[in-house]
Amino acid sequence: MKKIIIYTGLLAGLVTMVLFTSCKEEIDPVVEDLEFNRAFSPVGVEAIISNTTTVTLTWSSVKNADHYLVELYDGATASGTLIHSAEVPASEESQVGYSYVMPAGDTQFSARIKAISSLSGVEESKWTIVAFKTDPENLFQGYDTYMSAMNACIVQWEPGVTATSLLLVSGATETPYNLTSEDLALGGKQITGLANGIYEIRLMNGNFVRGRTNVVIEVMCCWAPVKISRLRWMLFRQEE
Structure with a gap:
C-alpha cells in the first residue's frame, strides 16, 4: 500500500514538473521597450x-x-x-x-x-x-490724429511697431498710403490732398488691422493750426 502511495506521489510530481516546464516555455519574455513606427503626437498643448x-x-x-x-x-x-x-x-x-x-x-x-x-x-x-x-489692441490710442492744414492731416501712432500702411476709408472709397521705415520709427505720417469729409483711418499690417481712428477734413475760412507737435514740426522740416 505504501509503495502504491509513493509511486502515485512520484507520478503526480513528475506530471506537475512537466506541466510547469511546458507553461514556462510558453510565457513570452517581459517587453521592456515597445517599438512604434510613428512618433507620438505632442500632448498638453x-x-x-x-x-x-x-x-x-x-x-x-x-x-x-x-x-x-x-x-x-x-x-x-x-x-x-x-x-x-x-x-x-x-x-x-x-x-x-x-x-x-x-x-x-x-x-x-x-x-x-x-x-x-x-x-x-x-x-x-x-x-x-x-x-x-490675441488680445484687443488699438495702436492709435494715446496719440493724436488731426487736420494739420487745408486738405491735410497728421496721423500718429505708437512708434516702432510693425505696420505696412495707413488705409483711409470714406464711404465706399478705400485709399492706402504705404509707410516707410522713417514713418514707423517716428510713429506718424502727414497725408495731403484729401477731399473734405469724415475719414476712418486704419493702421494696417498686411491684411491685419492694428488700430482705428477718425479725422474730419473740412473747409475753414480762417484756418489756423490748432496743435503744434514735435511730429508736425519734424514733418514740415523734412519738406523744406
Missing part, C-alpha cells in the same frame, strides 16, 4: 497670450524626439494662410516652449505642432492643433 500679440506655445516633451515642427496660421482651424513656421529643438525638460509675436491683436489664429523622431525608420507624428485669439 497650450497657447498663452502676453503683451497683446505675443503667443507662447507649450507642450509635453515627446520621447525620442529630435525636434518639433511648429506652424502658425490665420484662422482657428490651421487651414488659413500660413503666417510663420519654425523648427524647435527637443528638450530634456518635461515641457517644450516656443514664442512668436503675431501680426495683430483681437484676431483669431491657430498653431499646429508635430514631433520628428530621432530614431531611424520612425515616421513623424501626426499634427496637434490649438486655436487662440
